[in-house]
Amino acid sequence: MSSKPTNVVVAGLGGQGVLKASDILADVAFRAGLDVKKSELHGMSQRGGSVSSDVRFGEHVFSPMVAAGEADFLLVLASEQVPVNAAALAPGGLLIEPSQIDEAALPNKKSINVALLGVLSRHLPFPLELWSDALRSNLPEALYETNLQSFSIGRGR
Amino acid sequence: MHTFDALSILRLRLLSMAINEYRITFVLPHSSCEINVHRSRSGTRIGKLIPCLSRPPRQSSTLNSRPKSHRTPCLEHLKQQCAVSLLSGDEAVALAAIDAGVKLGTGYPGTPSTEILETFERFGGCAQWSPNEKVALEVGIGVAFAGARALVTMKHVGLNVAADPLFTVALARIDGALVVVSADDPGMASSQNEQDNRRYAVAAGVPMLEPSNSQEAYEFTLRAIEISERWHLPVLLRLTTRVCHSKTIVRRGSIAIAPPQSPHFEHHPRFRVMIPAHARPAHQRLRQSLSQIAAWNDLEGPNELVAGLPSLGVITSGISYQHLREAAPDACVLKLGMTYPLPLERMRTFAAGVERCMVIEEGDPYLVEAARNAGIAVEGKPESFRFGELNTARVRRILEADSSPEPSPVPGKPPSLCPGCPHRIAFTALKNLNCIVAGDIGCYTLGVLPPFDAMDSQLCMGASIGVGLGLRHSLPPEEAKRVVSVIGDSTFIHSGITGLVEMVYNPPAGGHLLLILDNGTTAMTGLQEHPGTGRKLDHAKTGKIVFEEIARAMGIRNVHVIDPTPDPAAFQQLIQSCLDTPELSVIIARRNCLLAARSIREYERCNEQQAN
Numbered sequence: 001m002s003s004k005p006t007n008v009v010v011a012g013l014g015g016q017g018v019l020k021a022s023d024i025l026a027d028v029a030f031r032a033g034l035d036v037k038k039s040e041l042h043g044m045s046q047r048g049g050s051v052s053s054d055v056r057f058g059e060h061v062f063s064p065m066v067a068a069g070e071a072d073f074l075l076v077l078a079s080e081q082v083p084v085n086a087a088a089l090a091p092g093g094l095l096i097e098p099s100q101i102d103e104a105a106l107p108n109k110k111s112i113n114v115a116l117l118g119v120l121s122r123h124l125p126f127p128l129e130l131w132s133d134a135l136r137s138n139l140p141e142a143l144y145e146t147n148l149q150s151f152s153i154g155r156g157r
Numbered sequence: 158m159h160t161f162d163a164l165s166i167l168r169l170r171l172l173s174m175a176i177n178e179y180r181i182t183f184v185l186p187h188s189s190c191e192i193n194v195h196r197s198r199s200g201t202r203i204g205k206l207i208p209c210l211s212r213p214p215r216q217s218s219t220l221n222s223r224p225k226s227h228r229t230p231c232l233e234h235l236k237q238q239c240a241v242s243l244l245s246g247d248e249a250v251a252l253a254a255i256d257a258g259v260k261l262g263t264g265y266p267g268t269p270s271t272e273i274l275e276t277f278e279r280f281g282g283c284a285q286w287s288p289n290e291k292v293a294l295e296v297g298i299g300v301a302f303a304g305a306r307a308l309v310t311m312k313h314v315g316l317n318v319a320a321d322p323l324f325t326v327a328l329a330r331i332d333g334a335l336v337v338v339s340a341d342d343p344g345m346a347s348s349q350n351e352q353d354n355r356r357y358a359v360a361a362g363v364p365m366l367e368p369s370n371s372q373e374a375y376e377f378t379l380r381a382i383e384i385s386e387r388w389h390l391p392v393l394l395r396l397t398t399r400v401c402h403s404k405t406i407v408r409r410g411s412i413a414i415a416p417p418q419s420p421h422f423e424h425h426p427r428f429r430v431m432i433p434a435h436a437r438p439a440h441q442r443l444r445q446s447l448s449q450i451a452a453w454n455d456l457e458g459p460n461e462l463v464a465g466l467p468s469l470g471v472i473t474s475g476i477s478y479q480h481l482r483e484a485a486p487d488a489c490v491l492k493l494g495m496t497y498p499l500p501l502e503r504m505r506t507f508a509a510g511v512e513r514c515m516v517i518e519e520g521d522p523y524l525v526e527a528a529r530n531a532g533i534a535v536e537g538k539p540e541s542f543r544f545g546e547l548n549t550a551r552v553r554r555i556l557e558a559d560s561s562p563e564p565s566p567v568p569g570k571p572p573s574l575c576p577g578c579p580h581r582i583a584f585t586a587l588k589n590l591n592c593i594v595a596g597d598i599g600c601y602t603l604g605v606l607p608p609f610d611a612m613d614s615q616l617c618m619g620a621s622i623g624v625g626l627g628l629r630h631s632l633p634p635e636e637a638k639r640v641v642s643v644i645g646d647s648t649f650i651h652s653g654i655t656g657l658v659e660m661v662y663n664p665p666a667g668g669h670l671l672l673i674l675d676n677g678t679t680a681m682t683g684l685q686e687h688p689g690t691g692r693k694l695d696h697a698k699t700g701k702i703v704f705e706e707i708a709r710a711m712g713i714r715n716v717h718v719i720d721p722t723p724d725p726a727a728f729q730q731l732i733q734s735c736l737d738t739p740e741l742s743v744i745i746a747r748r749n750c751l752l753a754a755r756s757i758r759e760y761e762r763c764n765e766q767q768a769n
């Protein structure tokens with residue numbers, strides 16, 4: 001990992017699991033021994049409105065927020081929220097959105113957040129084991145298997 | 158397992174309502190450990206023995222239980238991970254409170270502070286919601302008068318409510334520790350204003366610490382306790398949204414703190430009964446203490462110097478420090494951890510040692526004004542950066558004196574009342590009847606937005622009643638009779654009861670209608686209990702305040718309790734009939750919040766089981 005932190009913005013609508021996805025991602029980076037910061041806003045934004053959460057990891061991270069135009073990865077859980085968040089993406093950054101997934105193949109439509117993490121995981125240097133550990137510790141036991149399946153669909157192998 | 162014979166089981170904690178997960182805490186003479194037990198159809202799984210808190214958890218005679226929906230597996234995991242974990246600032250404050258042996262945490266829910274007490278309770282601390290912040294602080298003062306350690310939490314506007322006890326407890330001598338957390342919300346992610354509560358530290362004469370990440374939230378909570386005990390003063394721990402809600406790595410035990418003393422009473426009327434004869438010398442003592450603390454802060458306060466190029470020096474504090482290090486990695490930085498009383502000599506020396514000295518701070522120009530008043534030449538930020546949060550990009554603009562217009566963010570989807578929310582029916586009726594609605598603070602404030610457009614005022618907790626009465630007193634009769642005060646259940650408890658007293662005491666000539674939207678929870682802040690639910694912070698059963706009984710006891714004859722959902726037309730008709738009478742009326746629209754309904758049923762079932 002270079003000295004410049006990796007910036008990820010996860011966005012969507014309240015209730016979609018934006019914060020859960022960013023929690024899992026931050027946990028993976030933490031388990032990998034990196035410095036991690038994760039930022040989000042609670043409150044009003046939870047009532048079905050737009051929600052976004054920033055995750056930054058690397059050797060050393062200062063600000064917990066991703067500056068506009070500096071996200072290396074933008075995960076958007078609801079396609080219609082792409083225009084709202086597009087400005088977050090750095091030139092050459094990668095947009096990950098639901099159209100990149102065969103949603104019909106997911107064991108549970110609600111696990112789209114974890115499926116998109118699967119897509120993201122292809123581009124990050126973390127071993128699969130860390131992802132499954134983070135999924136297990138951030139999700140209720142009963143949901144672990146379906147989410148791991150969704151993650152694998154996103155990861156594509 | 159045979160060694161357990163020598164231990165005592167202090168607490169058996171149910172981790173789920175299905176009663177298939179237990180945590181058993183064993184207490185040894187100098188430490189304690191826990192074991193998780195998971196029962197399923199395939200058999201019973203016993204987890205590893207985990208050393209836990211350095212002090213034994215509090216004894217509890219009742220089973221502590223919560224439905225699965227309220228468990229955060231991550232936190233359970235973190236609780237067991239002792240040394241290093243990824244925590245929000247709120248969680249870090251809670252962890253410090255555990256490690257310091259805080260006797261009692263009190264507060265009123267308010268974004269972004271709410272998770273502090275919830276986490277403290279989950280970690281095994283004793284925490285309770287008060288009816289409002291003033292009462293919470295008063296209870297905390299009592300704890301500190303007893304020589305114990307108290308943590309009182311609230312959002313920034315909550316400190317307005319608690320300001321009365323704060324200003325005078327600063328004069329009183331406390332024997333224990335009193336840490337007051339003010340969680341400010343610059344940018345108003347979920348608040349009605351963006352007041353900068355650093356001003357309160359100055360106005361009340363209370364030392365203030367400002368962490369910039371979760372590690373400092375942990376350490377500064379411990380330091381706040383030490384400062385409070387050393388100088389017998391309350392200490393303000395000022396957080397902001399991005400400190401409260403950002404997760405960063407926390408190394409537990411990074412600094413040590415002496416164990417708490419045993420609570421005991423000391424008779425100190427001169428220091429605690431603030432009649433003028435006692436308060437006059439007390440004010441002088443306070444000022445002496447503050448100058449001692451300022452000198453201490455100059456020499457050994459929790460401030461940090463970051464070496465860099467002498468061409469630019471920056472004085473900063475809190476989350477602004479993090480943005481600054483990103484925006485200007487080569488600058489010399491003086492990061493202030495204690496921002497009242499300020500280490501002015503240290504700031505003066507720092508400013509003298511750099512070619513250009515700037516102040517980077519969010520919100521009010523507090524540091525820059527204090528520096529200039531002390532004759533320290535510093536550059537501040539343009540007025541436009543007083544509004545909203547700072548971030549790395551905005552700090553770059555300030556440093557580069559870039560005054561070009563900032564890009565405005567693409568508007569996202571605004572929040573709205575949940576589909577099926579009982580408040581929807583209430584606001585549809587109010588809109589249909591063309592009511593003038595004096596509103597209040599909670600989810601239902603969203604009634605101001607389309608498609609309802611059914612709220613005409615909203616200022617602070619409880620204001621709906623007073624404002625509604627003022628409108629009734631002043632408007633011409635035809636308009637006055639359309640005025641309705643609308644308040645939620647938790648907000649009514651918080652500061653609506655005195656408004657109702659005013660309504661009875663000074664009734665408008667044309668009468669008035671108070672509509673209490675009782676959804677059985679403090680929904681906006683994340684479904685917390687309150688005195689009207691009859692359950693405590695940990696959802697255990699307790700005394701219950703019944704709104705209709707309060708209204709009737711105050712002498713209001715027209716008190717109606719109705720569930721608006723089954724028959725919206727009847728509900729609207731009831732409002733109309735109350736508006737038509739020149740008397741005082743109270744309607745309690747009662748139906749549980751959709752998000753909370755399932756948990757509420759489970760809490761009630763569980764509490765009933767325990768009663769039997």
